[in-house]
Amino acid sequence: MTRFGQLFNLLGLFMALLEILHFPDQRLRKKATAVTEITAKIRQLAEDMLETMYDAPGVGLAANQVNVQKRLVVIDVSEDKSSPLIFINPEIINKQGEREHEEGCLSVPEAYELVTRADTVRVKALDLDGVAFELDADELLATCIQHEIDHLDGKLFVDYISNLKRQRIKKRLEKQFKQQR
Ligand code: GNR
Ligand code: NI
Secondary structure (H helix, E strand, O other): OOHHHHHHHHHOOOOOOOOOOOOOOHHHHOOOEOOOOOOHHHHHHHHHHHHHHHHOOOOEEEHHHHOOOEOEEEEOOOOOOOOOEEEEEEEEEEEEOOEEEEEEEOOEEEEEEEEEEOOEEEEEEEOOOOOEEEEEEOHHHHHHHHHHHHHHOOOOHHHHOOHHHHHHHHHHHHHHHHHHO
């Protein structure tokens, strides 16, 4: 987060916690569209998404999860929440190997399952100034980037597990979120 972001966060001003959609909400299935202009609204969204992710807490968040169908992702896999990353229109330009990693998702609370993905990835994206950058990722960051780009394409980690497991999770969450309303 920027210095200003951190300051505002400490003061508890101007930033907002966004509501996270939950599986099986169909809005999570919409494909997000490219960000064509980095406006003040997009910058505000990125800040709010970071705050929402840290509050949850989670290591990543895609705009679809907060009901904005734009290709924007925030990630911070650091121990001390000191390394926020913002990816606009991210694309994986190279993947290598395979690795199984236990995944969870803020849109699928309390479900953790093994998913096989590429071991390392090279990702290309724009930063908040519209400047293109590339990043090599491994370990949790590699998993997280692939998980978030899936969100932008309307895909969830539960799509990779058995139908039986997915149906069980769906039933539990439908019940849980009906009770809360
Ligand atoms: O917080 C999260 N943890 C996580 C752990 C393993 C693999 C992927 C993730 S991403 C998740 C946050 C989230 O739902 N992002 O979309
Ligand atoms: Ni997720």
